[in-house]
Amino acid sequence: xxxxxxxxxxxxxxxxxxxxxxxxxxxxxxxxxxxxxxxxxxxxxxxxxxxxxxxxxxxxxxxxxxxxxxxxxxxxxxxxxxxxxxxxxxxxxxxxxxxxxxxxxxxxxxxxxxxxxxxxxxxxxxxxxxxxxxxxxxxxxxxxxxxxxxxxxxxxxxxxxxxxxxxxxxxxxxxxxxxxxxxxxxxxxxxxxxxxxxxxxxxxxxxxxxxxxxxxxxxxxxxxxxxxxxxxxxxxxxxxxxxxxxxxxxxxxxxxxxxxxxxxxxxxxxxxxxxxxxxxxxxxxxxxxxxxxxxxxxxxxxxxxxxxxxxxxxxxxxxxxxxxxxxxxxxxxxxxxxxxxxxxxxxxxxxxxxxxxxxxxxxxxx
Ligand code: AMP
Numbered sequence: 001x002x003x004x005x006x007x008x009x010x011x012x013x014x015x016x017x018x019x020x021x022x023x024x025x026x027x028x029x030x031x032x033x034x035x036x037x038x039x040x041x042x043x044x045x046x047x048x049x050x051x052x053x054x055x056x057x058x059x060x061x062x063x064x065x066x067x068x069x070x071x072x073x074x075x076x077x078x079x080x081x082x083x084x085x086x087x088x089x090x091x092x093x094x095x096x097x098x099x100x101x102x103x104x105x106x107x108x109x110x111x112x113x114x115x116x117x118x119x120x121x122x123x124x125x126x127x128x129x130x131x132x133x134x135x136x137x138x139x140x141x142x143x144x145x146x147x148x149x150x151x152x153x154x155x156x157x158x159x160x161x162x163x164x165x166x167x168x169x170x171x172x173x174x175x176x177x178x179x180x181x182x183x184x185x186x187x188x189x190x191x192x193x194x195x196x197x198x199x200x201x202x203x204x205x206x207x208x209x210x211x212x213x214x215x216x217x218x219x220x221x222x223x224x225x226x227x228x229x230x231x232x233x234x235x236x237x238x239x240x241x242x243x244x245x246x247x248x249x250x251x252x253x254x255x256x257x258x259x260x261x262x263x264x265x266x267x268x269x270x271x272x273x274x275x276x277x278x279x280x281x282x283x284x285x286x287x288x289x290x291x292x293x294x295x296x297x298x299x300x301x302x303x304x305x306x307x308x309x310x311x312x313x314x315x316x317x318x319x320x321x322x323x324x325x326x327x328x329x330x331x332x333x334x335x336x337x338x339x340x341x342x343x344x345x346x347x348x349x350x351x352x353x354x355x356x357x358x359x360x361x362x363x364x365x366x
Contacts, residue, residue, distance in 0.1 A: 017042050018304055019078035019100070020053060021092070023060070025345040025355060026084035026281045027053030029289070033297035039305060044074050052345045053084070065092040075099035080304040082258055086112045086278055087159055101207070103258035103304040104279035111254060112279050115157045115188045122274040125253060127246045129274040130265070135187040138179045144189045145171060151192035156184045164224070168192070193273055195265035199233050200284040201247040204299035204309050205256045212299065212309045213244050214292065217284040217320075219263075225353065229284040229320040230363075231291065235266070242272045250277060258303045259296060261285065287318040287360045290341050317364035323357040325350045334359060 018034050020027045023045035031041045031053055043057040046064045054060030059077065063070035065088060075081075080101040083093075086109060093109055096102050104112075111117045119129045133144035135154065145152065149171070156165035167178050169189070179187075198221070202214040215232030235243070247262040254260065261282035263275040281296045288295040294302070294310030302309055323330075328350050334340050344357035 016040065016080075016305060017058070017078045018301060019044060019074060019081035019096075020057070020084060021045065021065070021081065021088050022084035023047050023051035023053040024084055025052050025347075025357075028056060028345055029281065029286075029295075029297045029343075030082070030084065030301060031057045033295065034301045034305075036298070037301060037305070037307075039301065042074065042078050044070075050346075050348045052347055055346055065089050068095065071095055080306070082280075082300060082304045083109075084280055086280060101257065101304060101306070103300070104256045104260070105254070105258075108254040108256045108260065108279040112277050113158055115155060115160075115276065118277050119188075119274065121250065121253060122246070125246070125249045127249070127274045128271060130193050131191040133189045135179070135189050136185050138176050141175050141179050141187075141189060145169070145175060148189065148191055152189050153192055154178060154182060154187055154189050156182055157186045157188050166224075193265045194268045195273075196268050197233075197266040198275075199235060199239075199243060199264050199266055199272070200229075200282060201243040201262040201264065202282060202285050202296060203247045203251040203256070203260045203262075204296070204303055204312070205251045205258065205260070206303045206309050207257050207306050209252070210309055211248050211251055212312050213248060214285060214288060214296065214312045215314045216240065216243055217287070219284045223353070225322070225324070225355075226283045227322055229287060231285075231287050231318050231320075232314055236270070239266060239270070239272050246272070246274065254279070258300050283322065283355075283358075284320070286343070286358050287320040288312075288314075289343070290360050291315060291318040291362070316362050316366055319361050319363045321359050322355055323359065325352045325354045325356055328356060 017040040020030055020043045023043050034041045041057040043054040043060040061074050081096050082103040093102050093106050122129050135141050152169045154167050154169050198219045199216050201216045204212045217229040217231040218233040220228040251260040261278045265273045285296045293313045339361055341360040
């Protein structure tokens, strides 16, 4: 047997263990993808009971991200580690990187954890962003609103998700009250973009720097939470090209191993504007589980396991719908619809607005 094929075989050793930080639904879908490839998984998260990922992983550790003793034991038991969320403390990743391959890598995390850092990188790469201002105090907000002269959106630079940690803002509003409500001195004011659609793009990148791109999704939100994605997005060639080039360049610039998702606005005057990046699986690409030869979860596992990336060939057109707590009353109907691929995350506590699962359905064969 040649040296090259022996190396390929060693990639698939069933003893290889992928560590996953975070125990939610993204982690769970990563565990499923890893087991399909014969790999072991070890989930590490502080959450106590009912862990969607930990419940089905080979092993799980319940400990804080700054618990060095538990992290060291975890690191000794894994060959590579990835994270289902971008807000993992930088010190945790730095510690783990001394022991094993870390995906997406510290540069990607550092940039994606901060809305201004990620927008500055986008600008450096020639990717258009909405106008924005760094807001450290209420005086900054007054000055920026005067310059903006219109509607804006004020967001915390860090730790916001699903529309949390942000407030819409118009010139007549009480800026002092709005600034106080955000409870931060590290915020960003963005111009309110008049958009006709939101589109997301996704790149997978392997350890040797090979990049593969998924077809993009068009996204529809309710109360700041993603409700539906349709893919492949029906975009003009120019917009498609600009989004795919942007996510490709960002993944390379950040030296990502794993996934990089890019959220954008399609403006009323037909431009693509950068909104944010996430170096992890993205909700708007859950349709890839049935819709593509290799799902986003399989691509990430392949990348962190040091395997070559698979094909992102897409079979027809897909619709993904999130199932929140309030949608659980429709489970009977959904499970009785043969063309619906039902994915439930095994969460025992049903809450309004909580992501409980999603459905994928093929809406066109072509
Ligand atoms: P984000 O957390 O930045 O993804 O924002 C959540 C949602 O708020 C987005 O999906 C948009 O629907 C909306 N939004 C965020 N930023 C802007 C903006 N600058 N202009 C218009 N809408 C925005």
